[in-house]
Amino acid sequence: MIQFDKVTKTFGARTAVNKVSFTVEQPQMVGVIGRSGAGKSTLLRMINRLTPATSGRIIFKGEDILALKGATKRRWQRDCAMVFQQFNLVPRLDVVTNVMLGRLNGHGTLKSLFNIFSKDDVAAALSALDRLGIAQEATKRAEELSGGQQQRVAIARALMQDPHMILADEPIASLDPMNAKIVMDSLREIHERDNKIVLCNLHTLDTARTYCDRVIGMRDGLIVFDGPPSELSTDVAREIYGADESFNEAATSTSIEGNGQTNPAGVMAPAAAVSG
Amino acid sequence: MIQFDKVTKTFGARTAVNKVSFTVEQPQMVGVIGRSGAGKSTLLRMINRLTPATSGRIIFKGEDILALKGATKRRWQRDCAMVFQQFNLVPRLDVVTNVMLGRLNGHGTLKSLFNIFSKDDVAAALSALDRLGIAQEATKRAEELSGGQQQRVAIARALMQDPHMILADEPIASLDPMNAKIVMDSLREIHERDNKIVLCNLHTLDTARTYCDRVIGMRDGLIVFDGPPSELSTDVAREIYGADESFNEAATSTSIEGNGQTNPAGVMAPAAAVSG
Amino acid sequence: MAIDTLDAPVIDHERVFERVQRRAWITIAAPLAVIAYLTYTWFAFGVPELLERAQPDRAVILATDSVAYKVHVVKDFRRDEVDVAIEGERTATYAPDDYPDWVVVDGERIEVDLGQGYLVEIAGQTARFTVPGYGTIVSTAVADGVETQLPPGPVPEWLRDDPRKLDARPSLDRRVQVTRTKIEVHNYFGGWENFWFPFNSQLHGMSIGQLYALALSGDRLDPQTSNLWFIVNEFLENPDWQHGHVFVALFETIMMAVLGTITAAAFGLPLAFLAAKNFTPSLILRFTTRRLFDFLRGIDMLIWSLIFIRAFGLGPLTGALAIAFTDTGSLGKLFSEALENIDNKQVEGVRATGASQLQRYRFGVIPQILPVFVSQVLYFLESNTRSATVIGALGAGGIGLVLVETMKTSRDWENTTYIIIMTIVVVIAMDQLSSWLRRKLIEGK
Amino acid sequence: QDITEFRIGILGGENASDRLRSNECLREKTEKLLGVPTKLFAPADYNGVIEGLLGGNLDMAWLGASAYAKVYMTNPDAVEPVLVKINVDGSYGYHSIGFARVDREINSLEDMKGKVFGFGDPNSTSGYLIPSIEIPKLGYSMTPGEYFGDVVFTGGHEQTIIAVANGDIDAGVTWADGLGAWEDGYNSGALRKASDAGLVDMTELVEIWKSPVIPEGPIVLSKTLPERVKLDMTAMLASLGFMDKECAYSFMAGEVLGLAPINHSEYESIIAARKAKN
Amino acid sequence: MAVAALEQEIMSLRKRRQLYSLIGVLLVIGVVVSGYSKSNSMNSGGFFQGLSQFFDYPSEIVVEAWQSGPAFFGIMAGFLPAMLETLNIAAVATLIGGALAVVLAMASSRNVDSWGPLIPVTRRLMDITRAFPELIIALFLIFILGSSPVPAMIAVALHTAGALGKLFSEVNENIDRKPIEGLSACGANWLQRIRYGVMPQVAPNYLSYFLLRLEINVRASAILGFVGAGGIGQELRRTIGWGQGAGDETAAIFVLLFITIMIIDQVSSYLRGKLVGSDRAH
Numbered sequence A, B: 001m002i003q004f005d006k007v008t009k010t011f012g013a014r015t016a017v018n019k020v021s022f023t024v025e026q027p028q029m030v031g032v033i034g035r036s037g038a039g040k041s042t043l044l045r046m047i048n049r050l051t052p053a054t055s056g057r058i059i060f061k062g063e064d065i066l067a068l069k070g071a072t073k074r075r076w077q078r079d080c081a082m083v084f085q086q087f088n089l090v091p092r093l094d095v096v097t098n099v100m101l102g103r104l105n106g107h108g109t110l111k112s113l114f115n116i117f118s119k120d121d122v123a124a125a126l127s128a129l130d131r132l133g134i135a136q137e138a139t140k141r142a143e144e145l146s147g148g149q150q151q152r153v154a155i156a157r158a159l160m161q162d163p164h165m166i167l168a169d170e171p172i173a174s175l176d177p178m179n180a181k182i183v184m185d186s187l188r189e190i191h192e193r194d195n196k197i198v199l200c201n202l203h204t205l206d207t208a209r210t211y212c213d214r215v216i217g218m219r220d221g222l223i224v225f226d227g228p229p230s231e232l233s234t235d236v237a238r239e240i241y242g243a244d245e246s247f248n249e250a251a252t253s254t255s256i257e258g259n260g261q262t263n264p265a266g267v268m269a270p271a272a273a274v275s276g
Numbered sequence C: 001m002a003i004d005t006l007d008a009p010v011i012d013h014e015r016v017f018e019r020v021q022r023r024a025w026i027t028i029a030a031p032l033a034v035i036a037y038l039t040y041t042w043f044a045f046g047v048p049e050l051l052e053r054a055q056p057d058r059a060v061i062l063a064t065d066s067v068a069y070k071v072h073v074v075k076d077f078r079r080d081e082v083d084v085a086i087e088g089e090r091t092a093t094y095a096p097d098d099y100p101d102w103v104v105v106d107g108e109r110i111e112v113d114l115g116q117g118y119l120v121e122i123a124g125q126t127a128r129f130t131v132p133g134y135g136t137i138v139s140t141a142v143a144d145g146v147e148t149q150l151p152p153g154p155v156p157e158w159l160r161d162d163p164r165k166l167d168a169r170p171s172l173d174r175r176v177q178v179t180r181t182k183i184e185v186h187n188y189f190g191g192w193e194n195f196w197f198p199f200n201s202q203l204h205g206m207s208i209g210q211l212y213a214l215a216l217s218g219d220r221l222d223p224q225t226s227n228l229w230f231i232v233n234e235f236l237e238n239p240d241w242q243h244g245h246v247f248v249a250l251f252e253t254i255m256m257a258v259l260g261t262i263t264a265a266a267f268g269l270p271l272a273f274l275a276a277k278n279f280t281p282s283l284i285l286r287f288t289t290r291r292l293f294d295f296l297r298g299i300d301m302l303i304w305s306l307i308f309i310r311a312f313g314l315g316p317l318t319g320a321l322a323i324a325f326t327d328t329g330s331l332g333k334l335f336s337e338a339l340e341n342i343d344n345k346q347v348e349g350v351r352a353t354g355a356s357q358l359q360r361y362r363f364g365v366i367p368q369i370l371p372v373f374v375s376q377v378l379y380f381l382e383s384n385t386r387s388a389t390v391i392g393a394l395g396a397g398g399i400g401l402v403l404v405e406t407m408k409t410s411r412d413w414e415n416t417t418y419i420i421i422m423t424i425v426v427v428i429a430m431d432q433l434s435s436w437l438r439r440k441l442i443e444g445k
Numbered sequence D: 001q002d003i004t005e006f007r008i009g010i011l012g013g014e015n016a017s018d019r020l021r022s023n024e025c026l027r028e029k030t031e032k033l034l035g036v037p038t039k040l041f042a043p044a045d046y047n048g049v050i051e052g053l054l055g056g057n058l059d060m061a062w063l064g065a066s067a068y069a070k071v072y073m074t075n076p077d078a079v080e081p082v083l084v085k086i087n088v089d090g091s092y093g094y095h096s097i098g099f100a101r102v103d104r105e106i107n108s109l110e111d112m113k114g115k116v117f118g119f120g121d122p123n124s125t126s127g128y129l130i131p132s133i134e135i136p137k138l139g140y141s142m143t144p145g146e147y148f149g150d151v152v153f154t155g156g157h158e159q160t161i162i163a164v165a166n167g168d169i170d171a172g173v174t175w176a177d178g179l180g181a182w183e184d185g186y187n188s189g190a191l192r193k194a195s196d197a198g199l200v201d202m203t204e205l206v207e208i209w210k211s212p213v214i215p216e217g218p219i220v221l222s223k224t225l226p227e228r229v230k231l232d233m234t235a236m237l238a239s240l241g242f243m244d245k246e247c248a249y250s251f252m253a254g255e256v257l258g259l260a261p262i263n264h265s266e267y268e269s270i271i272a273a274r275k276a277k278n
Numbered sequence E: 001m002a003v004a005a006l007e008q009e010i011m012s013l014r015k016r017r018q019l020y021s022l023i024g025v026l027l028v029i030g031v032v033v034s035g036y037s038k039s040n041s042m043n044s045g046g047f048f049q050g051l052s053q054f055f056d057y058p059s060e061i062v063v064e065a066w067q068s069g070p071a072f073f074g075i076m077a078g079f080l081p082a083m084l085e086t087l088n089i090a091a092v093a094t095l096i097g098g099a100l101a102v103v104l105a106m107a108s109s110r111n112v113d114s115w116g117p118l119i120p121v122t123r124r125l126m127d128i129t130r131a132f133p134e135l136i137i138a139l140f141l142i143f144i145l146g147s148s149p150v151p152a153m154i155a156v157a158l159h160t161a162g163a164l165g166k167l168f169s170e171v172n173e174n175i176d177r178k179p180i181e182g183l184s185a186c187g188a189n190w191l192q193r194i195r196y197g198v199m200p201q202v203a204p205n206y207l208s209y210f211l212l213r214l215e216i217n218v219r220a221s222a223i224l225g226f227v228g229a230g231g232i233g234q235e236l237r238r239t240i241g242w243g244q245g246a247g248d249e250t251a252a253i254f255v256l257l258f259i260t261i262m263i264i265d266q267v268s269s270y271l272r273g274k275l276v277g278s279d280r281a282h
């Protein structure tokens, strides 16, 4: 479905993404992992065209989306919805409007400038919100919601775009474990029910293991691992994270349930207490 | 040396400090503990005369310091240096000037108004800073320093006052564990080397245990405990904090070393990792 | 899913849609209201008639005039004299033996060559104006008007033929007028004439190199002063441009702004302490000071300057005091707000060392409000430079007055343009200076 | 008592710098005569000079009759009139002239019904006081809306001329000596100046009204000046025409016969007129 | 730790700083003292002589106003239409200038994805329109358009566009770009991003500056009336010019102006307080 062909991005002397090539054949939930600065965000942002690529091609339905311009580019942006770590909502607008903003691309500029949305839009937005379980917050301002709720609004907005794929850049990094689970569950549910590609940057291994069909590991802009989560051994993880023997996965875990072997229950409690 | 005699402070209907009487006979490091609102700050501020007392006397060298006025009052303020939770430095002035402010009381008003300090003052300020290990920051503005460094500047200012005693109002409450340790070590060192009374409000038991010769526990303006730290059992702590069975000291610990029994080693590590 | 919705009320689509629609209405209604108001004022201000009456050609004349100058060649029948003068000014009249080469006087006949085939011949009371591509206009001044013969064909737009006057302006830079008393020919040239040195000065027309050499040379043009000083003096005393006068006026304006602002700051700061809650417990004192600030601000600079003109006469002092009065109110209010917002921790820290009241202010308060103080004063300095030109125009003096006078008599637009450019330069310079100082003093860069 | 400086106010009408320039010779003469620094001040309007005299900030000025009346009425002890200008032909006054644009089809006050009429400066004799008294006498009320559609102040003679030429107002009043040809803007006066300056084309304007002769305004000196200074100044000004023709020409803005002594009583009628306006 | 060396450095640093402060203070004092003596000599009247006459003019007016008795309020009411005209000038100018300022601000801040080459151009444009005193533009336009409120309105609007544009673009510099990015990712075009990503963030600050400007513009419009732009300023010029006899009218206008400015001042600072919590002049 979508094919990456030697996609590269350099910032000055620094190569953030280095000739990355891979293909997603069928609707999968793909997790991208790697330590900070590995190039995960840059990769996703290039797909959505938020960051221009330096070279390479990304082929979707036979078209190089890196070459799109103007209205077709914006049309493509609509087709690959993006979910951000910091939610990127408009804080002072109410939730339902925020969700409806996902449809801006289909609307006439003038009409949208005057805040005119159709009954259809409202209904679609409400059903998206309902699907994420926050329809009752529809009339609140986005900034009044908790982080987890805001992220769900962001996902609702993504749904509203009716996209071919959803790109999520560390969607749970700013959330507490409880909300992280809800958000990841929602993404998974969307992937399963609507059969959409979900490309999700994650910074914790256990989340990737739990939710993804396929995991891509990046290091210094290169893909160093690509396979099913089951192949993701501690050794591989060490390679991805460039960590030494002392690497302890628990340190980055955000799960609240504790996935058995890697995350001993009880560790979280005092940690949470300290930060609280 | 200093004797408290039924010292009372009421704010309207509220009695913040209630007929407190105790005596510090020789240079001791005294920790005052108690939960928020117990009256700890009020007590210290009354000694330094930042807050006027409602009734009672505080006798130092045969004089009731609560009755001092004008220049003698300011002279006394200089003699009992105060260290604050929020450092209370002048952020836009440079570090060395901030320290020299400790000498304001000895100086002519006019001279000091024009920011004129002698070579002696500079030397003394630098040696105080050096003692706290931050002489190299002397020319920076106070606001450019980290919290821990600022608190050390504040202690240097206190040293500069060449006081009979140092009052410290939760000096480590705004600091991270690492800096907290440095600051408490410094206070202890001053107490030991210069043989000064240090009266220190603390909100964690283990700090009091580790550093103080004597602990005073306050609750609702009353002294409910006065004795060496060794007598400070969990039961007593519960009484001071008015906590129920679930009271868990670890939740408030800020030690980075882990004091054996109450703070199991290893708990801190992941917590630090999460916050890092 | 839907964990949160378990007990929550079911959201009503209709109601949400109504909300969304209501907001859409508001979004549309607000601009509509503004447009309605603007339409009302459009008619209330009488814009349609205004547009009808507007004289865009004035703007063209104005624009031409501000970048060009004209030389008048006038034949006056009553005095029976010929004058060739820049802008028709007495001070810039060419001597009869020194006419520019496009004016040829031969006894009673005058030939004015306006270039590109345009030619005016004046003989007796008759002017023959040859216009390429049109023909020759012959116009004679008679006892009760002018008699004109035009070439055959329709009368062109640039020509106004009236029994009392002929006015022909075939191009923007050539004009011939004939009335029964005189024939007047205007020839336009680009640039600002006599800008550096007056018409009759020895230095007129010298290049920079020549001037430089002259300034260094020992042979004094004027035995009284050095050459450099002579050059400067000739420049400043230029009667058409009056650089000296303009510079003095600019200086007056800057002085008004600087003095006014500093004075306002000097009085505003101490008074601000009296108006701040945390420094003045006395309610009466505080209230009085605040009302004083309101009064000073509310009266308005305009009215203050009118009062001061009566008391102190005309000049920069009046302007400075008017600015000082108004801004004592504005700055005082701002400072008192800044004082009320100071961080008490710092004051307490200083106080705990046994510092006296004054020392507490000096080290606990001043460092906090100094940045506000400096930056506000600099902001005001910049905007007061502009205000000073305005109240100057109302009578206090300075560049504003010079400007208004020049404009009111709307004669030499190049003079006006010059003064405007100087004013703008000064305002922009003050703006840059103040933001440079602000960066320097506050951010320490 | 002695004075430390001498300050001369110059009435508006011309470009301030021109005014200062044409009076420079007078300033030099005065400085030489009195031996104190002498300064020229050119305020924005009539009122500026009036205020200056009232505030004691000016020692000498050449006022219009109405402006003098205002000074006198506000403070009779402020100034005293000393000299008045006499025209070349021996006449001693000037006229207020009402005028309009030719193409507006206005040829007399008769045609002004419902139109906009403009005065100049409220302190001007010819630009306000006299027409505001004389025109109603002819039966045309000066209350805005009664006969004229509106009555406005343009601010000064130049502005009136520009406003009429521009069509902002239908007709206005200004001053002229009433001698010579209309096409030139008469021999002297505001119209002549504007026409000379190329500001207006007199053939586009038409006269619609002319007042009776208005007495020339006086040169006044501050009453607080020492008697010696007053005498010296008066003598110097009175002889200016013989001593320095060029200076007299630029000071008095044209050819004049000279200056003659005058006293307050000559202006009683103007004062009465002005009083009636209050 | 070379504390001794540090001490040397600090001492010299402090000496230098003290010297600079001293020079600065002396400079300011010098400017003030010489400036006042210079302007005192340039003024036609002197400062000390003037002090005694300070109250001459106000008292003249007050006496006349007092003598007119209750009729004073009638006179005041009579000037209401003129005051209203001034208010209209200010309001229209602020609206139009404010709208221009929004456009300029959006075109001049990098932060809102403005087109790069446009930024320096619009910035200079704002600097220049800001530097023009309203008076100059008004006089020019009066020359071309004739005496009416319109020149004043245009003049004030132009100046407002520059002044507000600068403040607005400063607000733009400080916005959070995340919502804009979120909208980009939805495929919103530039106008839509401005409308939903920028406007909601900046609206309160814009409004606050707008109100402040309205207040300033009322004063400016009143002053422009003085040069022939209509409104209360024109009336004031007439009554002041006439002097004695019109003192009650002058007083009435002063009072009316004072009250109007006070009301606008109070209302606008109240509204601004509500909008952004605190206010800053300019």
Ligand SMILES: Nc1ncnc2c1ncn2[C@@H]1O[C@H](COP(=O)(O)OP(=O)(O)OP(=O)(O)O)[C@@H](O)[C@H]1O
Pocket: A011, A014, A015, A016, A034, A035, A036, A037, A038, A039, A040, A041, A042, A043, A203
């Ligand atoms: N706008 C930019 N300008 C310059 N360098 C950039 C920019 N954005 C990213 N980089 C660099 O590119 C590299 C990859 O960054 P990227 O944000 O894609 O990493 P990441 O894997 O998402 O890390 P993180 O987990 O911190 O979000 C980093 O070294 C970063 O410093």
Ligand SMILES: Nc1ncnc2c1ncn2[C@@H]1O[C@H](COP(=O)(O)OP(=O)(O)OP(=O)(O)O)[C@@H](O)[C@H]1O
Pocket: B011, B014, B015, B016, B034, B035, B036, B037, B038, B039, B040, B041, B042, B043, B203
């Ligand atoms: N300025 C004041 N005005 C009124 N009440 C005050 C004031 N300062 C303190 N109090 C009250 O006095 C009581 C004791 O306050 P204090 O600050 O001494 O407690 P504390 O033990 O220092 O608490 P914390 O740990 O929160 O600093 C509290 O109930 C507080 O609300």
Ligand SMILES: [Mg+2]
Pocket: A040, A041, A042, A169, A170
């Ligand atoms: Mg990232």
Ligand SMILES: [Mg+2]
Pocket: B040, B041, B042, B169, B170
């Ligand atoms: Mg406390």
